[in-house]
Amino acid sequence: MRFCDVIGNASVAKMLSSMADSGRVAHAMLLYENEGCGALALALAYVQYLNCSNPSNGDSCGKCPSCNQISKLIHPDVHFVFPVNKGPKSSDEKPTSESYLKYWRELAVADPYFTEADLQRAIGIESKNGLIAVAEAKSIINKLSLASVADGYKAVIFYLPEKMNQETANRLLKMVEEPPEKTVFLFITHAPEKVLQTIFSRCQSVRVMPLSKEEAAQVAALKPERDSEEENVYMDIFSDLMRGIVSRDLMTTLECGESMAALDSREKQKAFCTFASECIRKIFMVQQNLHQISGVGDHEQEFYAEMAKKCPKGFCVKAVANIEKVASMIDRNVNSKILFCDLVNRMFLNI
Ligand SMILES: [Zn+2]
Structure with missing residues (x-):
């Protein structure tokens, strides 16, 4: 190098x-x-x-x-x-x-x-x-x-x-x-x-x-392909979660928590948390009318525009704090079902 x-x-x-x-x-x-x-x-x-x-x-x-x-x-x-x-x-x-x-x-x-x-x-x-x-x-x-x-x-x-x-x-x-x-x-x-x-x-x-x-x-161009496959899985969970939350569908929201807990390693669970925090930040940026630096891709415009509209002010800040807290607890041998169930529940209540 x-x-x-x-x-x-x-x-x-x-x-x-x-x-x-x-x-x-x-x-x-x-x-x-x-x-x-x-x-x-x-x-x-x-x-x-x-x-x-x-x-x-x-x-x-x-x-x-x-x-x-x-x-x-x-x-x-x-x-x-x-x-x-x-x-x-x-x-x-x-x-x-x-x-x-x-x-x-x-x-x-x-x-x-x-x-x-x-x-x-x-x-x-x-x-x-x-x-x-x-x-x-x-x-x-x-x-x-x-x-x-x-x-x-x-x-x-x-x-x-x-x-x-x-x-x-x-x-x-x-x-x-x-x-x-x-x-x-x-x-x-x-x-x-x-x-x-x-x-x-x-x-x-x-x-x-x-x-x-x-x-x-x-840097992303140097990375092997498989990351994007994993990100597709994360995006599916995240978009289901957000749709569940904004449509006040508690069952769907809780199911998303179970999908997070079912990711088959702590590393993937932590990677999901990082991914979800980045997605929430995109919603936040769109809410601030900072589309150019939001990092939202062309194919995702519709999703983020909808979420930015439906999530109240203050939601994103609380959601990122909750997700980061969970990420820090994954390493501590906490039961992941309880951890993620609690997370989605908090996000559901914060809206
Ligand atoms: Zn030399």
């Missing part, structure tokens, strides 16, 4: 290349993004630039052996940490990122803008929470205590440090605070408030900005 291949966030790319040029490389950085906005792409482009043997005009060459290895995520001095759990794709009793590295590479090379749900699907732990356990810290400390293989920068790209527990953080702390020479930690977070303070306070924080509509479309 070269900086010129990163979609959006040109100012962050410029800041990173300037920092590398200045020689004052921060040894720990926290890149904060909304999911899928390119923090990993930026981190990879930065590490590639730091290690390129023939950089020019603020970008890596993309051709030297180091660039070649980093673009395939097989550079011996670039390490990856991401949340994992036990699953059918690894026989390890206490799996670490290493156990799933092959799947991580396949995913990130094909689409560095993947979401957490994509990662869980790729490593086969859709129904579980990914965690960064203490074994991971030990493994990283071992790797970093060895001399660098290629004489450049050693890097640890740490995806979702908010999934790390206190014990893991304690183990890593000294290394993050005083890393070996020419070593960089790049933490990529979607929830900076959940990153343990001990780690957070040692990092230089960088905000990776949300993508514009055009940039998001470029």
